[in-house]
Amino acid sequence: MRHTIWTLVLLLSPGAFLMARDGNLPRPAPPDTIGAWKLSSPEPQAITAESIFEYMNGAGELYLAYAFRGLDVWRYGHQDTTITVEAYEMDSPEDAFGVLSQDLGGENVGIGQESVYVGGLLRFWQGRWFFRILAETETPESRAAVLELGRALAAQIPAEGRRPKLLERLPREGLTSESIHYFHTHLCLNSLYFFAVENILQLSEQTNAVMGDYHLDPQSASLLIVQYPSTASATIARDSFRGKLLANLAVTPEPIELARLESGEWIGLRLEGCYLVVAFRSRSRDLCERLLKAVILTKRGAQQ
Amino acid sequence: MSDWRQVTRRDFVRDSALAALAAGSVRFSFAAEGDKSLVALVRDEKAIGAGNAVDAATVKKMVEEAVKAVTGESSASAAWKKLIKPDDVVGLVTTTAITPTHAEVVAAVTEGIKAAGVPADRIQEVQRKKDAAAQCTALISIPGLKTHRLTGIGTVLKNYITFGSQPARTFHGENNVKLGSIWLEPTVKGKTRLVLVDALAGAYEGGPQKDPKYVWNYNGLIASTDPVAAETIALKIIMAKRKAVKGEEWEISPAPLCVAAADKEYKLGTSDPAKIALKAIGWEKDILISA
Incomplete structure (x- = not known):
């Protein structure tokens, strides 16, 4: 029943959704623009458990140490500032929280089920997703854009599960x-x-x-x-x-x-x-x- | 290596277990002051300005001071000629993650190498390009100052991780102790003429991904021909920064076993502070380390 309601919410919401990896709920997708920032490509860079090592310059274990299903990456550009959006899909809400809990230091900005923001970097979890959104340079405008992106993504996912x-x-x-x-x-x-x-x-x-x-x-x-x-x-x-x-x-x-x-x-x-x-x-x-x-x-x- | 897998917190705190590690490989020739490895720390408060804008002219002067100090030459031109020969094929090994090597540092180094008589077409960036690195006769390692949650410290020794014959993850966690082995692989062995740590900005915690809350402007460069001595100084600066931030000792995890092992096991240089001559030049505020 919860999934049915959620599917309706998705269908009525603006913006595109990506196909699920395994036939379950769709994967979240960010909007084409956010403030002055424009998405470089609507199709995310899809990272798997195998390719995460290349994506992270040889380091992916801290995500694989949790039940990692996949990662989607988008990039926004505006003048010299890039905003990178990373959406990590985990097997469980507990593990999504676990990834966030590697470092809980920062400002709680009330996004998703738990969030921290510092210096242009927003990290939060919602359901079995962990998000990491980074503006290379923090300005009032980029901060607003990062937080708005976070809200837009969190709104696409049902809040489920809780801290372990x-x-x-x-x-x-x-x-x-x-x-x-x-x-x-x-x-x-x-x-x-x-x-x-x-x-x-x-x-x-x-x-x-x-x-x-x-x-x-x-x-x-x-x-x-x-x-x-x-x-x-x-x-x-x-x-x-x-x-x-x-x-x-x-x-x-x-x-x-x-x-x-x-x-x-x-x-x-x-x-x-x-x-x-x-x-x-x-x-x-x-x-x-x-x-x-x-x-x-x-x-x-x-x-x- | 004899028994590094047996190392526990008690050993590490005592700093004794690694001293027992096996020996038996090659020691490079290093710039030295007496019987000590020389490390130059050059800082300038004008290097980074508002909005993290880098002052290229200041950075160029800092690079010149660094190579002069390391070589003992009175001019930058003479210093570069001591480090690099005109017939060298030079690879620059920079950092792309967390605290990327600043373009202004790379530009100043490139200019210096050209001044040593190497044409531009024989100077190239070789990070993650193992085949290109293998073709080089000389390497200048220019890593960013940073920690790494998979290797402890992620500055000098880790900068060659893509040149190893094994995947990078082979050296993660407790296996960071083996990072020094990469420096003995044919691709890079004996080629490193200078380690120049870009410490204009540093990351005192985190990695492999950038977290802005742990990045600070240090406005410095650390230079040495002894990679282990350079790493040791980098580590001391990071540890001092961590203590300053937290108000108490704040250990790095995983333990950066690689530093002592690079000395004791792989004979790449010295990690013993008593055998390092630190030459601090320039801005002293918040230097975090004493010469």
């Missing part, structure tokens, strides 16, 4: 909202924080992870929660992490395992069911312990 439920496990007190990240793989974790070269947390496409920074004066810490497919895999990951990173250190006994690194930083672990929680980047043992205890995990493990 796992984020609700992060304790609220002291959490810096723009520090939140949602991801799956070691590559993403490694782009955010370096624990080890090796994938010692056994992250994969089958794991869900959230991370956030906490500031509880005068102390600070970060918290990572990983949801594994099973209790067994979570236990293996905990043992791997403990064995590789905490070897030869004094570690307090379960359920809250705390250790102090040579650098003076504290790391804490808590394993419960299919969840592994890590508190880190802190000079405070107390804060690590407090955060680990504050995480509320279901007793039924993976069921959320």
Whole structure:
């Protein structure tokens, strides 16, 4: 029913739509002009999981680390300023949010289900789409055009899904909202924080992870929660992490395992069911312990 | 490489694990001050003006100061002649992403190479043109100053990533430790006469895509014939900028293991600050690093 209504909305809306990749809902398309900017070609540059490496000068993994379906790119020109529109189609709204959450810093401009804007760059998610719209030079006019493009694209997609439920496990007190990240793989974790070269947390496409920074004066810490497919895999990951990173250190006994690194930083672990929680980047043992205890995990493990 | 896969945060913080990495390849000949690798940092507040307009004349002077400092020559012409021979086929390796190499820098370098006696038809841009790079006898690497979320730092060592025999993604994540290996591939090995980092603007976070909130005008150029020393200085500037922005240490992820490995494993130069002579010239405000 929702799709039927949505199809009607699309048919009644101005502007063109692109054929879907897989027979589902059409892909969004931006208008031919926006302010003084004109679209160089109505047909987007269509990027696939294979061609994204060429498009990004050899780097596409941070998108492929989520369930990536395809990318459409359009370019607008006006005088010397180019506006580039990128529409990333993901498998799920959670992953669309995940891509945005690689960096949530910026001005919330109220576009899509969540947006950030800084210096000519608008990033937002709507449904299972993530958008990135960049004006090479920011002026009042280009800012207005970028935001208008964002609104036009967001209007073509139903708002569906929401932030990953796992984020609700992060304790609220002291959490810096723009520090939140949602991801799956070691590559993403490694782009955010370096624990080890090796994938010692056994992250994969089958794991869900959230991370956030906490500031509880005068102390600070970060918290990572990983949801594994099973209790067994979570236990293996905990043992791997403990064995590789905490070897030869004094570690307090379960359920809250705390250790102090040579650098003076504290790391804490808590394993419960299919969840592994890590508190880190802190000079405070107390804060690590407090955060680990504050995480509320279901007793039924993976069921959320 | 012996055991870089075993490196953890504890090792990296101690800065000890990479010191144990294996050795055994070629060391290039570098400009040096005593037994130290020389890195010139040239800055001018007039290099970038309102609206990020680049002052070409100022940039030309900065490039001249940089090559003079690196070579120890008193004139830019003599400096370029020391770096480039008239019969060289010269490839310019610029950056196109995040913080693209400014055209004004490329123009000043090209002019200098011409002054060394190389005709224009033997000077070409070779980034992403592996076959063309292979034909060159001399390379000038002119990367933009930047981080990269897939390699940690994305400035000097990564600038040759398209010349590798393996796809770029081979060097991403923890595998950034192997970036130095590309510099030993036949396409580029031993050809780099000068590394000139375009630090007029820098990106202290992000990558592979540009995010304007992390780009700042540094108004500088970093020059050296030691690519690792140049990268080390670039990294120190980026780290200092990150600390200035955040008010506390702000580590880069993934850890830029490539810098130490380029020194210890691939013998491309030095990453030891004690073995680098930094010569700062010009504008000192917000320099972020001390000579």
